[in-house]
Amino acid sequence: MGTTQVEAVPEPKYWHLRTVLSEALDSEFAVGQILPNERELAARYGVARATLRQALEQLELEGRLQRRRGVGTTVAPPRMGVDVAPGADAWAGRSGDAWRTEGCTLTAPPAAVAALLGEHGSGPCHTVRRVRTEHGQPVATEILYVTPALTGELPEEGAERGAAVLAALHGRQVERSERSVELGSARADDARRLDRLPGAPVLVVTTRYLVRGATVAVTVATYRADTCRLVFGDLPGGELLAG
């Protein structure tokens, strides 16, 4: 008794620190500005470095900070809006297209993708790898799986075949598409392409393209969660409230 407990459920130090730092970022720092190093910040706030890092990790997750090994921690700009509306992330040929095709193989898709492709998923698929760059920064990697039934014969190999696959898809009508978004962590190869460390948080966008009721193509796109805000622009109208 006698201890006037201001908060019945005291919040963790790292969470309080996150709030304090967040407010400091708003009022005392400009975008791109470099913060004091972790050891100094920890000393300044009277916590262990690990605790400070927990707070910084939160802020990085929220897109407020950017940390680079060997360089320092900087104040991140607001997340860029990346348009992922169907057609807007044009697979090819668009003016100002930000996608770059890296290569193409003919391999069996992973089980999760095979399930989406249904009967077409059992055999090998054209597998096209692409990387999306925005404002000079890599923001996404993507793997496109296309059933060979859709493209027909494609003798070329490697990156050239990738272009051929995209060309074969060019202008095809699709009845509808289904898209889902979930949180993931970057695998080693994606992390390298995205200029991040393995395990970095990413937003995984999976899209099914349907023609006459059958899934003819699937894309799995991996967006950097720290720098990207996925924008689904111009959704159809309709009633503001269903029911």
Place this chain on the structure above:
Amino acid sequence: MGTTQVEAVPEPKYWHLRTVLSEALDSEFAVGQILPNERELAARYGVARATLRQALEQLELEGRLQRRRGVGTTVAPPRMGVDVAPGADAWAGRSGDAWRTEGCTLTAPPAAVAALLGEHGSGPCHTVRRVRTEHGQPVATEILYVTPALTGELPEEGAERGAAVLAALHGRQVERSERSVELGSARADDARRLDRLPGAPVLVVTTRYLVRGATVAVTVATYRADTCRLVFGDLPGGELLAG
């Protein structure tokens, strides 16, 4: 010399451990099964508990594990697909509606929302709080901001006014909507509603509803990232490849 370095760039322990555990989950554990406790797992794999926890955090981020203080770590079921298509997450009145209205106030929106509302954002807005439950589990919280110009006079207070606001919106035509998804971390109040700890990763879905070119309503929905896969069903068709 003499040290045959198998991997030129050795991966961190926690990342390797993540892979090992991930494979063990696939082959040796069933959904819902409880894992050995952290101290034992750390000993078993010959690492410090903190390192083991780093691996577990990764797997939790990927939706593979579920950790509950005082209980243990269990194998999580596959993420549930949560439909967030416009109209599908009906604001009210739908059969099987999974949203529950918590209350309603007339307050000035935060700056970020005010910016989206444009000229209407300067004054106070109807602010409706809702919670979405799916399969008996809270999956999302949402705040709906509506300009008073759209609803007219609404004398009631609290949760009843919330219903009145929703009723006023019922069946309204909207020309188009714009939606974005980004990663965030749960604030204390959202965390409580979602049965999570502060800082838990969430997917923040922001939607603008437009009528005659003006934004009349904005929703900010916060989904649990560990258990939810956001599904945008039945997107419009069109060309499979734009260009």
Place this chain on the structure above:
DNA sequence: GAGTGGTCTAGACCACTCC
């Protein structure tokens, strides 16, 4: 009260960037 995950510490060393 026993057992769990969550927080926090103090220190060490490593990988990387830049001068």
Place this chain on the structure above:
DNA sequence: GAGTGGTCTAGACCACTCG
């Protein structure tokens, strides 16, 4: 080589759930 963030350790204590 100096300075940064990233990894890892060994230990302590706290908050929570459950029998």
